[in-house]
Amino acid sequence: MADSNDQPAYYEDAKGRMIPARLVKAADLLEDDLVRRLIDRAESISGMLRSFKGSVFEDVGAFLAILSDQYGASRGGRKGNITFTSYDGKLKVQVAVADHLTFGPELQVAKSLIDECIGDWSQDANANIRVLVDHAFRVDKEGQVSRESIFALRRVSIDDPRWARAMEAIADSIRIAGTKTYVRFYRRDSQESPWRSITLDLANA
Structure with a gap:
C-alpha cells in the first residue's frame, strides 16, 4: 500500500517480511x-547485447549466402571458424565455433591402465610421469578433469602396449556435449599495429 505521496507504506525485507516505511533507514x-x-540499466544493456548478437549472426549468414550464390561455395574454416576484415585491414570480426568436450567412462579405464603401467615401471623412471598423470586426472570444483x-x-x-591402450581409451572417451559460437571484434590503428579487442564483456571492459 502506498501513501498520498506515492511512497510505499511498507517495504519487503530480505526475509519476506513487510516493514513499515517509517522503520526503514534512509x-x-x-x-x-x-x-x-x-x-x-544492466537488463536493458543485456537485452541490447542479445539483440546485437542475433543481428551479427544474421548479417554474417546473409553475407555467406551471397558468397555461396556467387561462387557456389561457403567461406569458412574448420567447424565454421571465419574471419572478416575491412578493406583497409584495420578492422576485423572473428566468428568461432568451439566444442564443449566431456569424457565418458572409458577415461576411468585409461586411468587404471596408466596406474598399472606406472606401478610396474621403476620408481626413478615414473616420477615425472606420475606428476603429469595426477595433474591430468585431478578434478576441479565442478568435478571435471583438465x-x-x-x-x-x-x-x-x-x-608399452598398456599405455597405447590407455591412450586409445582416452580417445574413445571424448564426447562432444555441444558447441558454442563466439564473435569477437578487433581494431588497429594501422596495418602494422597490433590488434586491440573491442570488449563487450563487462568484467574486462
Whole structure:
C-alpha cells in the first residue's frame, strides 16, 4: 500500500517480511534505489547485447549466402571458424565455433591402465610421469578433469602396449556435449599495429 505521496507504506525485507516505511533507514532506501536503477540499466544493456548478437549472426549468414550464390561455395574454416576484415585491414570480426568436450567412462579405464603401467615401471623412471598423470586426472570444483592435461598425456610417447591402450581409451572417451559460437571484434590503428579487442564483456571492459 502506498501513501498520498506515492511512497510505499511498507517495504519487503530480505526475509519476506513487510516493514513499515517509517522503520526503514534512509540509507537502506538509498541503497535499494541505487541497486534497482543499476539493475534496470544492466537488463536493458543485456537485452541490447542479445539483440546485437542475433543481428551479427544474421548479417554474417546473409553475407555467406551471397558468397555461396556467387561462387557456389561457403567461406569458412574448420567447424565454421571465419574471419572478416575491412578493406583497409584495420578492422576485423572473428566468428568461432568451439566444442564443449566431456569424457565418458572409458577415461576411468585409461586411468587404471596408466596406474598399472606406472606401478610396474621403476620408481626413478615414473616420477615425472606420475606428476603429469595426477595433474591430468585431478578434478576441479565442478568435478571435471583438465581437458588440456588429458590431451597432454596423449602426446607422451611410451613403448608399452598398456599405455597405447590407455591412450586409445582416452580417445574413445571424448564426447562432444555441444558447441558454442563466439564473435569477437578487433581494431588497429594501422596495418602494422597490433590488434586491440573491442570488449563487450563487462568484467574486462
